[in-house]
Amino acid sequence: MATSQDDMNTKLTFRLYKDGETNEDWASWSDKIFNEDTSHKCPTYVHRTPPCQGSCPSGEDIRGWLDIVRGIENPPEGMDWEEYAFRRSTDANPFPSVMGRVCPAPCQDGCNRNEVEDYVGINAVEQFIGDTALSNKYKFEAAKEDNGKxxxxxxxxxxxxxxxxxxxxxxxxxxxxxxxxxxxxxxxxxxxxxxxxxxxxxxxxxxxxxxxxxxxxxxxxxxxxxxxxxxxxxxxxxxxxxxWTGRKLPIPGADKAQNVLTGVDFLEAYNDGRLQLVSEKVVVVGGGDTSIDVASVARRLGHITEINESDRPENIVLGHTAHDVASSATRQGAQVMLLSRSPVKDMAAAEHEVNDALREGVDIVDRVNPMEVIHDDKGRARALRVQKLEDDGKTPIEGSEYDIELDLLVSAIGQGGxxxxxxxxxxxxxxxxxxxxxxxxxxxxxxxxxxxxxxxxxxxxxxxxxxxxxxxxxxxKAENLGKRPKVDKHHFNLLNKLRETGLEPKDYTHESEWGTAAAEWAVHNYEDRSAHEIIPADELFLGHFNYTPRLKRHEDVPSADDVLGHFQERMKGLSTEQAREEADRCMSCGMCFECDNCVIYCPQDAVYRVPKNQHTMGRYVATDYARCIGCHICADVCPTGYIDMAMGE
Missing domain, CATH: 3.50.50.60 (FAD/NAD(P)-binding domain)
Structure with a gap:
């Protein structure tokens, strides 16, 4: 059945060459493949860091625990795969449940799968790992002996x-x-x-x-x-x-009014239970995640019409009093406006958080610059004077100033210690x-x-x-600290994996022979460049991967009509089957995922699977260099970029 034009335009997004491009190197396939051994190079198996991990500030071995969830990397004897994935994940970050919910996921922005159709839902699988660990009551182990320090x-x-x-x-x-x-x-x-x-x-x-x-x-x-x-x-x-010190608005009048707060103080008062309502008209200045949280909290809390002076939110936040009437009063929705200098598309907040805030009824006004806080006759802030900016979010538009009425102004523009x-x-x-x-x-x-x-x-x-x-x-230990690695992450370690599976190389003994191919004290035809290189998408064979849409978590994001009093968790987790299905979309960049392409397409039968009793993650295939002619087909068809034509350089 022919592929429809719609599918060609919307689903099959990977293309090695664009319209009008030619590749002179492959004008004749037969000349390139059947040309004997003129390259003088044979395959080497090279481990590199995938861009998801390279983009992760805590350096998690993301590819590793995705491969465990999907069933490619097996746990040691006596441990289930759920616990093994948890152990691998928390080697770098002990908060998988929290991170899976709130991390803005730079790993997903860096995911090479974006070049095929859509990123792997790394956060969703991480939440599954963390929630499963809590449900199964997995524990951390301290070192067996304290060192006295x-x-x-x-x-x-x-x-x-x-x-x-x-x-x-x-x-x-x-x-x-x-x-x-x-x-x-x-x-x-x-x-x-x-x-x-x-x-x-x-x-x-x-x-x-x-x-x-x-x-x-x-x-x-x-x-x-x-x-x-x-x-x-x-x-x-x-x-x-x-x-814990929020940055105040650096404009006239901002430091004089009591109802001008910082986002840090606002959220701390809410999260420790002191703040239970806000004012009718709330204006938040920011553009980052903190400003989104302030605005979303304000929409959930709402306001009450008749309010005592002591119950005003600024008095609660500043610690002058505590709310004791809010729970029995009838609340109404607060009008919440978030102001950003940047256009909405360029705001520092995560895109899905911005979209959630809009759905919840937050009015986001972009490309405006606060100019002055206007006071009433009691010294309270009653309005914020702003000036419109050009689309660059920087250039003022002369004569565009106007006032925004408010009852509460929150600055979420930065923090200090x-x-x-x-x-x-x-x-x-x-x-x-x-x-x-x-x-x-x-x-x-x-x-x-x-x-x-x-x-x-x-x-x-x-x-x-x-x-x-x-x-x-x-x-x-009085050791030289040296230099940090170029790619400073928690990497997969093949030697540790070999030890875990009882395949550790034997101790080195001096041998008179030059060759080491049969020696059992070396890990052959393998190179670890993970501390130095991140593998880009153009080193993968992306044509191997079928269009597979991302399996998205359900999010309980209330509408503007339902947000008042909505404090239920928003992010719903994946089931076991869903987590494994989503993890299976991982392309295992920079590490073999045992697809057999190199074995199947090698015309000389030079590439072969290692015996089962020698097989573990990272040691699935090897090369018989007596048969290899350097045709480089194995490297061309390797989906993960794990094979380099480097032996012989």
Whole structure:
């Protein structure tokens, strides 16, 4: 049956050559293939980092755990694949349930499958792994023996908790000092519970604490305990204090009115249960994920018509009082407007979060620049004067100023640190400097990770914590830190896999023969470039992959009419069958996924499957170089780019 024009235009998106292009190298296929051994090159099996992992700030072995879920990589004896996928995932990031829900997924933006039809739903599968782990009560294991060294971790957010996890795995004692009443940091106080369900977040936190992590809550280092005391009591200090100071609007009148708040303060008051309603007209200035969360929370909370002065949201947020009448009052929907300098398509917030906010009734006005806060006769903000901008989001349009009426104004334009008690660690911008190893320059024994280095994603903070722990380990062992790898990730390690499956090479013994092809102390015709190279789509054989639409999670995003009081979780997980089906769309870039193309198409039968008792992930095929003529067909038909014509260079 012929392919329809519609299918040709909308489904079969991969094309090696575009209309009008010619490829002179392949003018004659027979001349290229049947030309004997003139290339002097034979296949080498090369492991490279896939772009999903290269785009992941915490460096997860995404391809690895997708291959486990889909059934290509098998777990060790006595472990089910669900647990094995969890172990591989959390080697880099101990929060798969949380990340699967809220991470904006730069891994999916980088996914090579985008060149075929659509990215792999990495977040959806990660949520499945995390939720299954919580359901099955999987635990983390600390090192079998403590090494006697103790590390102080200042801050119990994503960076601090991830650092505690990695430290305990290495046998270090870890004590978290947290100035809030509970752990979680911005995962708990900066993200609404309908995005990070509290039972999920607490479950993943408690799994880390169960490794033997000591916690001191309601403790501000620099006030309740001095830095000098920490330096005496601990072998190293990791600063993971986050950024809890919201940036105020740098315009006239913004610092005078009490009803002008920051997004950080607004969300903290909501997430700790103090803030239960907002005003009738709320204006949020921003464009990033924090501004979206503020606007969405405001739409859910709504307002009440008759409100006492003490119940105004600014008084609650600033800690002057607490709501005690909101639950019994009849609420109405709040009018919520989000202002952005950038066009909507260029906003820093994740695209699906912007779309959700629009569906929930948030009015997003782009290409405007706040100019001045206008006050009423009582000194409260009553309007925000803005100026329209050109499509570039930068150039003002003369004479375009107008006022937006409001009852509450929230600034969500950036954050900085609260460094009271340890100001000498900070720089001029309210952050803490870090070198490539996440050491604090000029402060031996002090390390830093998370937003206090530079505000970014949760996954970024987790990745920095992992590197900082490695640096602490080297520092306390008096080892040279050297240079970080070019591709600084948690890579698949073939030697570890061989050990796991009982196929570890034998100890080296000196042999007089030059050849090593039959030696059992070497891993033959394999090269690991994962620390140096990320494999692009043009090194894959994309024509191998059929059009397979992404299997999307169901999202419970309320409409504008239903959003008031809607605090149910939005992101619904995949079933086991759905998770395996979606994982099967992974193209396993840079690693063999056992498709047999190279074996089938080799005209010399030079490429062969290794014996079953020698087979494991990454060791599925080998080459008989006595038969190979260097025709490079195996490399051309390898979907994953795992084969290079390099032997003989």
């Amino acid at each position: 103790k590390i102080a971790i200042v801050g119990g957010g994503p960076a601090g908790l991830a650092a505690a996890f990695q430290l305990r795995r290495k046998g270090y004692g870890a004590t978290i000092f947290e100035n809030h009443a509970t752990l979680g940091g911005m995962m708990k106080y900066g993200i609404p519970g309908y995005r990070t369900p509290r039972d999920v977040l607490d479950g993943e936190i408690n799994r880390i604490l169960d490794m033997g992590v000591e916690v001191k809550l309601n403790t501000w280092v620099g006030k309740d305990i001095t830095v000098d005391q920490l330096e005496k009591d601990y072998d190293a200090i990791l600063w993971a204090v986050g950024t 609260k460094l009271e008690g340890f100001e000498d660690l900070g720089n001029d911008h309210g952050f803490i400097d870090a070198d490539q190893h996440y050491q604090v320059p000029g402060k031996p024994g002090h390390f830093v990770a998370g937003d206090i280095v530079r505000p970014h994603l949760l996954t970024t903070a987790i990745g920095q914590a992992s590197i900082a722990v490695e640096s602490i380990d080297h520092y306390l």
